[in-house]
Amino acid sequence: MKTPRPLALAAAALALLLAAGCAPPQQSTGDSDAATATSAEDFGGMEELVxxxxxxxxxxxxxxxxxxxxxxxxxxxxxxxxxxxxxxxxPDASSQEEINAAKQQRGKSTAPDVFDLGQSVALANESMFAPYRVATFADIPAGFKHPDGLWVNDYGGYMSVGYDATAVPDVTSIDDLLKPEFKGKVALNGDPTQAGAAFSGVLMVAVSQGGSADDIAPGVEFFRKLNDVGNFLPVDPTPATIASGQTPVVIDWNYLNGIESERLPSWRVFVPNDAAVAGFYYQAINADAPHPAAARLWQEFLFSDEGQNLFAQGGVRPVRADAMIQATTFDSAAFHRLPAIDGMVTVPTQEQTEVATEYLAENWAEAIG
Known part of the structure; x- marks a missing residue:
C-alpha cells in the first residue's frame, strides 16, 4: 500500500479534529510561463489556468x-x-519512490507532475518543488504550509491498528499484540525508514511504551519483541492480503483501516487514546513537471471546497476543515464521521522526525532481522 510519511498537524487544529519521451513544450501564460507560475493570477486568472x-x-x-x-x-x-x-x-509506491521516479524520469513526458509525500521525504526534497499558492492559500494555517507554497499539507489522520475480529481477540491496547493469539499476524504498512505510515506506526508504539516523538527507541524495541515471539509479519498489507486473511492485523492510518471495515464486516479499527499519533501529508508540484499548468490546476482542485470535501468523504481530515466549517461549505455527513480523540496527541516536528529517522536507519533492520 502507499506508505507516505509522518504528518504535521497543529495542536489547535487537532482540538477541532472531530504521480518516455521528450517533455512537451510549456504553455505560454503571458508574463510568466506555466512552469514558473506561482499563482493562478500569473496565468491571468483561473479561466486562463484551466x-x-x-x-x-x-x-x-x-x-x-x-x-x-x-x-x-x-x-x-x-x-x-x-x-x-x-x-x-x-499506485502502491512509497514517498521515497515518488522522488526516485521524478529523478529517474526527469525531462520525460512520463515524469510525475505532482507529489503526495510524507513529512520526512517532503522536507528533505524541497529543492525539487515549484512554489505555488492556490486560491485558498490564506485559509490554510501557517503551520500546514511552506510560506512560499513549496508544499502544503492536504489531509491527515491518526495511526491505528486494524484487525479481523474473527481471527484475533479484540485489541484494546498495543501490548495486546504481544499475546500468543497474534502469532504471525501483525503487519506494518511498509518500512519505517522509507514510508511515512510505517514511521508513524513505530512512533505510535513507542508512545504506548513510554517513548515519545523525541525517543522512538521503545517502539523499535517493541517490534524486536514482536519479532522474537513470532508475532511480527513481514508482509506489506494490501486490500488483497486483508481480504484473503494473510494480514489479519494491520498497523496503518485510521482512514485506510476504516475503508477495510466497509469491505470486511468483521474488521475493527483501534486508535489508542493513550498513544494517539497524528499527521498530515504534503502536496507539492514537481519543478520539472511535464504538464506544469495541469499540475497547478490539480492543486487548485485539491484545495477547493470540492476537493477538500472529497478528502473528507475518504475518512481523512482536510487541511481547510476549520475554514470550511466556519464558512459552512463542508460536507456535514463526511465531517461527522471523522474520528475524535480524547487525550494528548503526538505530532512529530521536523527536527524530531529527522532524529527518529536516523535512529531507525541505524536500528530497524537489526531489530526485525
Whole structure:
C-alpha cells in the first residue's frame, strides 16, 4: 500500500479534529510561463489556468491508490470536471519512490507532475518543488504550509491498528499484540525508514511504551519483541492480503483501516487514546513537471471546497476543515464521521522526525532481522 510519511498537524487544529519521451513544450501564460507560475493570477486568472491545463491535456500522478484518502473519486472528479486525462503511475509506491521516479524520469513526458509525500521525504526534497499558492492559500494555517507554497499539507489522520475480529481477540491496547493469539499476524504498512505510515506506526508504539516523538527507541524495541515471539509479519498489507486473511492485523492510518471495515464486516479499527499519533501529508508540484499548468490546476482542485470535501468523504481530515466549517461549505455527513480523540496527541516536528529517522536507519533492520 502507499506508505507516505509522518504528518504535521497543529495542536489547535487537532482540538477541532472531530504521480518516455521528450517533455512537451510549456504553455505560454503571458508574463510568466506555466512552469514558473506561482499563482493562478500569473496565468491571468483561473479561466486562463484551466485553458492552459486543458491545452496540455494530461496530468501525471504517482503513488495514489484509488482507496487511499478517496483518491479514486478525486481523480475521476478532476478528470471529468476539466476533461484532462490523469495518468496514475505506481499506485502502491512509497514517498521515497515518488522522488526516485521524478529523478529517474526527469525531462520525460512520463515524469510525475505532482507529489503526495510524507513529512520526512517532503522536507528533505524541497529543492525539487515549484512554489505555488492556490486560491485558498490564506485559509490554510501557517503551520500546514511552506510560506512560499513549496508544499502544503492536504489531509491527515491518526495511526491505528486494524484487525479481523474473527481471527484475533479484540485489541484494546498495543501490548495486546504481544499475546500468543497474534502469532504471525501483525503487519506494518511498509518500512519505517522509507514510508511515512510505517514511521508513524513505530512512533505510535513507542508512545504506548513510554517513548515519545523525541525517543522512538521503545517502539523499535517493541517490534524486536514482536519479532522474537513470532508475532511480527513481514508482509506489506494490501486490500488483497486483508481480504484473503494473510494480514489479519494491520498497523496503518485510521482512514485506510476504516475503508477495510466497509469491505470486511468483521474488521475493527483501534486508535489508542493513550498513544494517539497524528499527521498530515504534503502536496507539492514537481519543478520539472511535464504538464506544469495541469499540475497547478490539480492543486487548485485539491484545495477547493470540492476537493477538500472529497478528502473528507475518504475518512481523512482536510487541511481547510476549520475554514470550511466556519464558512459552512463542508460536507456535514463526511465531517461527522471523522474520528475524535480524547487525550494528548503526538505530532512529530521536523527536527524530531529527522532524529527518529536516523535512529531507525541505524536500528530497524537489526531489530526485525
Amino acid at each position: 485553458r492552459a491545463a486543458q491545452a496540455e491535456g494530461e496530468l501525471n500522478v504517482i503513488a495514489l491508490p484509488p482507496t487511499w484518502a478517496n483518491y479514486g473519486a478525486i481523480i475521476a472528479a478532476f478528470s471529468e470536471k476539466y476533461g484532462i486525462k490523469v495518468n496514475s503511475a505506481q
